Amino acid sequence: MNAAHIQLDRQGRLLHFLTVEGLSRRHLIEILDTAESLHGVAERRVKKLPTLHGKTVVNLFFEVSTRTRTTFELAAKRLSADVLTLNIATSSAVKGESLLDTLRNIEAMQCDMFVVRHQQSGAAEFIARHVKPHIAVLNAGDGRHAHPTQALLDVFTIRRHKPDFPSLQVAIVGDILHSRVARSLIHALNILGVADLRVVAPRTLLPARVETLGVRVCHELNQGLRDADVVVMLRLQRERMEGALLPSEQEFFQRYGLTEERLASAKSDAIVMHPGPINRGVEIDSRVADGPRSVILEQVTNGIAVRMAIMSITLGNHARPVGEGS
Amino acid sequence: MRDAEFLIEVMAGQLQDLLDRRGIAEPALVGVHTGGVWVAERLRQRLGIATPLGLLDISFYRDDFSRIGVNPQVRPSELPFDVDDRHLVLIDDVLQTGRTIRAALNELFDYGRPASVLLAALVDRGGRELPIEANVIGTRLKLPAGQQIQLTGPDPLQLSIQAAP
Numbered sequence: 001m002n003a004a005h006i007q008l009d010r011q012g013r014l015l016h017f018l019t020v021e022g023l024s025r026r027h028l029i030e031i032l033d034t035a036e037s038l039h040g041v042a043e044r045r046v047k048k049l050p051t052l053h054g055k056t057v058v059n060l061f062f063e064v065s066t067r068t069r070t071t072f073e074l075a076a077k078r079l080s081a082d083v084l085t086l087n088i089a090t091s092s093a094v095k096g097e098s099l100l101d102t103l104r105n106i107e108a109m110q111c112d113m114f115v116v117r118h119q120q121s122g123a124a125e126f127i128a129r130h131v132k133p134h135i136a137v138l139n140a141g142d143g144r145h146a147h148p149t150q151a152l153l154d155v156f157t158i159r160r161h162k163p164d165f166p167s168l169q170v171a172i173v174g175d176i177l178h179s180r181v182a183r184s185l186i187h188a189l190n191i192l193g194v195a196d197l198r199v200v201a202p203r204t205l206l207p208a209r210v211e212t213l214g215v216r217v218c219h220e221l222n223q224g225l226r227d228a229d230v231v232v233m234l235r236l237q238r239e240r241m242e243g244a245l246l247p248s249e250q251e252f253f254q255r256y257g258l259t260e261e262r263l264a265s266a267k268s269d270a271i272v273m274h275p276g277p278i279n280r281g282v283e284i285d286s287r288v289a290d291g292p293r294s295v296i297l298e299q300v301t302n303g304i305a306v307r308m309a310i311m312s313i314t315l316g317n318h319a320r321p322v323g324e325g326s
Numbered sequence: 327m328r329d330a331e332f333l334i335e336v337m338a339g340q341l342q343d344l345l346d347r348r349g350i351a352e353p354a355l356v357g358v359h360t361g362g363v364w365v366a367e368r369l370r371q372r373l374g375i376a377t378p379l380g381l382l383d384i385s386f387y388r389d390d391f392s393r394i395g396v397n398p399q400v401r402p403s404e405l406p407f408d409v410d411d412r413h414l415v416l417i418d419d420v421l422q423t424g425r426t427i428r429a430a431l432n433e434l435f436d437y438g439r440p441a442s443v444l445l446a447a448l449v450d451r452g453g454r455e456l457p458i459e460a461n462v463i464g465t466r467l468k469l470p471a472g473q474q475i476q477l478t479g480p481d482p483l484q485l486s487i488q489a490a491p
Contacts, residue, residue: 036402051387316394
């Protein structure tokens with residue numbers, strides 16, 4: 001059994017949210033529709049719903065993060081849960097045993113949900129296998145493997161601008177090799193049936209056999225952007241870069257950086273996305289990042305509603321009628 | 327049992343009288359998803375109220391989340407007017423335990439502080455579990471516990487009684 005299996009119960013409902021792989025269109029649409037209902041909450045006088053009142057959410061962050069951590073915190077708070085965030089500095093390799101010890105200790109504090117960010121692929125899945133059955137586990141990014149809530153907030157943002165997925169051409173540009181965001185987004189867009197999905201990157205920043213994920217490969221930016229409805233720029237993962245995969249950042253920008261001139265190859269109403277934090281002048285020019293086609297800050301806002309939806313769905317699926325035990 | 331359109335006619339008359347007695351000239355109507363929205367839209371047209379309809383989906387306010395989780399068919403709530411100091415009429419299709427109305431009142435107050443809230447229901451089938459009563463009722467109906475009454479719509483609006491699932 002892998003992550004795709006353990007996140008579903010026998011009726012196929014989401015108990016954890018670990019990966020987009022193995023989910024159906026119905027799962028994604030349920031999350032997107034629920035998020036749509038939650039989106040307006042931020043514009044009300046009281047930006048809070050009572051849904052998770054009395055629940056405790058623990059953010060377990062073994063890897064630094066600002067945006068993801070704060071939006072998970074806000075999402076939990078807007079659902080009236082109590083939130084505890086632990087930033088756990090770790091040595092390079094976390095042994096299974098010490099992770100389990102951490103887990104058991106926090107479990108003993110009677111919590112209901114773990115949100116896990118870890119530099120090691122499979123960490124959230126490992127935790128999901130070992131937690132008590134009433135606890136839901138959400139993957140907030142594991143190694144190079146997956147960042148499923150980011151993928152869902154990306155498709156939510158796309159749907160708000162361009163709701164007809166089967167007619168869309170999407171280009172994902174940049175460091176695909178180190179990007180868990182790209183992996184999860186590719187799975188999500190294929191499940192939703194986009195017409196054409198391309199990755200645009202130099203050979204050195206593409207994983208081996210990337211075509212098997214269901215994408216077309218382009219090595220040249222203008223060609224990759226042609227007629228695109230959606231352009232997703234990825235952060236150049238300098239901190240993950242080992243060895244000489246790139247000649248220099250300047251050269252990368254010259255070949256793969258998104259500028260206004262290059263964006264002209266895409267459709268005139270194309271939207272530009274980026275999971276953040278952006279490297280201005282490395283993968284994207286400031287005039288594009290701050291320009292009228294950019295929806296980068298909308299992605300941040302949408303991340304709250306999408307995470308609220310995933311939290312309420314997974315914890316709701318742990319619900320048990322009184323008397324049926326756990 | 328009378329048909330739904332007739333009952334809405336009855337409600338419209340009662341509601342107009344009540345609004346006149348209270349001196350409320352331009353109330354805002356708020357329907358509870360889904361049936362309550364259909365009834366509310368009919369009442370808004372009959373009463374010639376210009377303020378757009380408010381829509382409330384109380385899924386996130388239910389008191390049984392820990393038993394049944396989130397309703398997968400949840401829809402956005404939308405109150406396209408300022409709730410502060412406004413006279414509101416909350417409208418649902420079937421009033422029974424009162425739990426839906428408890429949830430709806432809580433949600434309304436997260437939008438602001440209304441001047442007053444009236445409650446109108448198409449059918450009151452009794453069986454209250456909370457201290458909540460409607461100001462305007464289309465009809466009262468006594469039903470055995472094993473049966474449920476359902477409104478289908480929006481066009482035509484029809485009430486039907488069937489065995490509870």
